[in-house]
Amino acid sequence: MAAFDRQDGAAVARLYGAAGDASSDIDEACFLWTHAFVFALEAGLAEAEIYRAKLVAEGRER
Amino acid sequence: MTHSDLSDLSGVTAPVATARGLPNAHYVDPQVFAEEREALLFGNWAGVGFAKDIPNEGDAAPIDFLGVPLLAIRDGAGDVRVYQNTCRHRGMILVEEPGNIRGTIRCPYHSWCYGLDGTLRSTPHVGGPGRNLHEDIKRDDLGLVEFPSYVYRDVIFVNVSRKAPPFEEYAAKLLERWREHDRPIYPGGGRSDFVLEVKTNWKLAVENFCESYHLPWIHPGLNTYSRLEDHYHIEEPGAFSGQGTYVYRQLEGDGGEKFPDFEGLSDFWDAGAEYVSFFPNVLFGAQRDHAYAMILMPTGIDQTRELTGIYYAFDPAEQPEKAAMIDRNADLWKGVFEEDIFVVEGMQRGRYGPGFDGGKFSPVMDNPTHLFHAWAADQIQKYRDAR
Numbered sequence: 001m002a003a004f005d006r007q008d009g010a011a012v013a014r015l016y017g018a019a020g021d022a023s024s025d026i027d028e029a030c031f032l033w034t035h036a037f038v039f040a041l042e043a044g045l046a047e048a049e050i051y052r053a054k055l056v057a058e059g060r061e062r
Numbered sequence: 063m064t065h066s067d068l069s070d071l072s073g074v075t076a077p078v079a080t081a082r083g084l085p086n087a088h089y090v091d092p093q094v095f096a097e098e099r100e101a102l103l104f105g106n107w108a109g110v111g112f113a114k115d116i117p118n119e120g121d122a123a124p125i126d127f128l129g130v131p132l133l134a135i136r137d138g139a140g141d142v143r144v145y146q147n148t149c150r151h152r153g154m155i156l157v158e159e160p161g162n163i164r165g166t167i168r169c170p171y172h173s174w175c176y177g178l179d180g181t182l183r184s185t186p187h188v189g190g191p192g193r194n195l196h197e198d199i200k201r202d203d204l205g206l207v208e209f210p211s212y213v214y215r216d217v218i219f220v221n222v223s224r225k226a227p228p229f230e231e232y233a234a235k236l237l238e239r240w241r242e243h244d245r246p247i248y249p250g251g252g253r254s255d256f257v258l259e260v261k262t263n264w265k266l267a268v269e270n271f272c273e274s275y276h277l278p279w280i281h282p283g284l285n286t287y288s289r290l291e292d293h294y295h296i297e298e299p300g301a302f303s304g305q306g307t308y309v310y311r312q313l314e315g316d317g318g319e320k321f322p323d324f325e326g327l328s329d330f331w332d333a334g335a336e337y338v339s340f341f342p343n344v345l346f347g348a349q350r351d352h353a354y355a356m357i358l359m360p361t362g363i364d365q366t367r368e369l370t371g372i373y374y375a376f377d378p379a380e381q382p383e384k385a386a387m388i389d390r391n392a393d394l395w396k397g398v399f400e401e402d403i404f405v406v407e408g409m410q411r412g413r414y415g416p417g418f419d420g421g422k423f424s425p426v427m428d429n430p431t432h433l434f435h436a437w438a439a440d441q442i443q444k445y446r447d448a449r
Contacts, residue, residue: 027192029192031187032192034192037184037186038168038184038186041165041183041184044166060192062195062201
């Protein structure tokens with residue numbers, strides 16, 4: 001929540017991304033990668049493409 | 063009540079010698095104000111902001127244009143684009159404050175994301191948690207709603223109705239008249255950008271700007287070097303009106319220095335200057351060494367926000383020694399515009415008097431004002447006829 005509070009989108013994206021990577025449930029992982037993707041997109045981070053690719057691989061994004 | 067019952071425009075389009083001005087309703091009646099919003103401001107190319115205020119890629123400025131939420135953005139190609147500031151999902155306002163959008167425009171409600179080019183890039187959980195696709199969510203059809211826009215002399219023009227001809231056609235006569243001035247312009251910055259809040263209907267500011275008749279009375283300082291007879295009318299029916307002078311005098315610094323000229327101007331501009339009300343709501347000044355633009359942003363029937371920017375032929379950031387002179391010039395112009403405030407506010411209050419009949423024009427001096435009234439009346443009548 002500290003990352004949210006200081007509106008640090010990049011940190012938020014990485015936290016969600018790491019949580020998604022750590023999840024053993026693919027639906028939960030895709031939920032978390034979605035948030036990582038959105039916040040990375042908003043922050044203009046190149047790693048948005050990494051999260052997008054994870055979602056595309058699961059048929060959840062294009 | 064039909065729209066034609068709102069006001070009688072039959073006397074407005076008559077020749078100036080016999081015409082009456084726009085009836086009071088066009089300044090004090092909320093129904094007519096709403097009608098003019100559509101007919102004059104949304105139906106044509108209106109100025110809504112300055113490109114200088116969004117200089118870098120991703121810079122975004124929300125604009126409330128008479129209730130229509132706009133979003134002006136500098137896209138990845140460096141072009142200014144104007145979108146409706148509304149998410150295609152639930153109609154949420156997308157951007158509340160001016161700022162820089164680094165990556166994507168994210169709706170603060172459900173996080174639908176749009177690129178600077180308006181494309182819908184992500185629809186999180188739209189098909190259920192963690193499922194961002196759905197066969198009925200066709201992203202290609204759900205990009206941001208974009209309005210036709212065009213930047214001329216740094217003013218961002220928008221045609222909300224989408225029914226006006228292309229800007230180059232709409233503004234062809236002004237573009238041609240000032241072709242020589244089609245040069246890069248650089249904002250003065252700092253005090254060269256200023257805003258005046260005026261208690262008047264926006265049209266009265268248009269009308270006051272386009273005529274020289276008032277100059278000796280309202281701007282007596284001009285009399286010291288610029289007499290009334292040194293001015294001429296600018297009249298382009300259906301497009302713009304204004305006034306010019308043959309005795310423009312450049313500002314001089316303490317050491318006699320002057321601002322550099324725009325390149326390639328003809329001899330006329332050595333002492334010539336022109337001031338044009340470009341219909342509906344933008345006022346332009348063109349001179350040999352600087353230019354300005356004022357956007358009249360209506361914020362109510364009797365409230366107008368005057369947004370002004372002053373521009374030069376050189377980049378002030380590269381010539382900091384001219385900063386004091388730039389500020390002095392800005393203060394001079396701001397002072398002139400402030401001198402006009404009591405006039406446009408007084409004319410507004412005068413129109414709450416039911417006995418005022420639109421007024422009687424001078425057949426010699428009020429031609430540019432009458433030209434604007436005739437343009438407005440024609441636009442409004444066409445709007446009424448179409449309904």
